[in-house]
Amino acid sequence: MTVNNHDPLISALRTLSCHPPRSVVDLVFSNWIIISGPVGELYVAFTDHGVNFVRTAESVHRDDAEFLREYRERFGRPLRKATRPPAGLVPALRGRPSRALQLDLRGLTALERDTLEATRRIPAGQTRPYGWLAREIGRPRAVRAVGTALRRNPVPVLIPCHRVTTSTGELGNYVFGADMKKRLLRAEQVNLDEVHELAKNNVYYLGSETTGIVCFPTCSSARRITHQHRRGFRTIDQAIRAGYRPCKQCRPAAAEPA
């Protein structure tokens, strides 16, 4: 056997040591940033796959350490402060949902992911009941599971779980408290007073006598119905029996069991 120093095989083996193609620091570390949101500042964390955690500054008492602790507890990933927000975040927070904005929802169950993806499709300024969401994901009986999935939503505001309310027109729970839910909805011009007023009169659906279409009260079509042509319904079945067709945009038929 030759001496190591002059052994061509051993010298050749040494050349097999190589750097990974991308920095592993970038793959392993999450980044965090404070950014101004629709109602106050937000802490946002993101990985190389997209945004995976959002907290209001209020909810972490404006304490960086508390946010970081909560993040590590939940994800077990190291963090470093980012110098720039991820692509698409700024437009999304200004109410312009952007395709560039990637969300990292790894680690969630299929039901959680389905729920959040359906929630993401609720337009700004509108609300939907929990039961509607359960129907939208093809699990009409899983209303409670849907509620749990929303409570665990890692990226509130960006996935607008604040737009999901109870079927009786109450706001329902929110990860950052009912008051924040109200503020977020008001910031999107949801007329909560009107929704509340209708609910007091047991009205959860609005039909238009001119078009014969029935909607959720916050649907953009419902908001265009003039007062004298507006008809309220307690259930979607009542509306259908009265000859109304469920709106194809807000799909209110999904709110009731078939």
Add this chain to the structure above:
Amino acid sequence: MALLACLVDDLDEGFANLVRSEQRVVYSVALRMTRSPSEAEDLTAETFLRAYRALRGYDRSRVLALRPRSWLVTIMLNTWRNSLRDASRRPNLMPSADLPDRHAEDQDVEQAVESAERQRELGRLVGQLPVAQRLAVVLRHVVGLPMAEIAAVLKCPEGTAKSHVSRGLSKLRTLYDAVPPSRECNFAGRREQR
């Protein structure tokens, strides 16, 4: 060791230093075991994530007592074995075979064998060694781990580790000498010899 003291001081900052200083070792070994650059990259990232999660639960004295290289390589090997086991339970998710190597073999190599080509060939030959010998040779001669740490990774006495290295190396030498790159320039010639 400054790296470990830094970890105790500020876990996240210390961890970035640890990743920067050890990513090459972990990736190089992972690449030799998985034989696929993309799998090796995933495995390396997963290894460091697991290491971070473990470190969160370690107290000061345990962190300071770590031998980071053999510790990280051990985590990487456990992760790799788990992924192989999971993959065999779900056959459709079998890790891809080493495409680059097969490509190299199929290539009609009439031109002079470049050093990159030789390196790839050597990588392929290393991949033919039995796992324990391959691991021992890679740890000793590719990433230069001391024998005591190799023994820790292989979970065997140092003497056994040494014999894995030397047996692996001599098997590799036989394979390597069968393709003397300077004298013989094409793979067709080697095929005829078989």
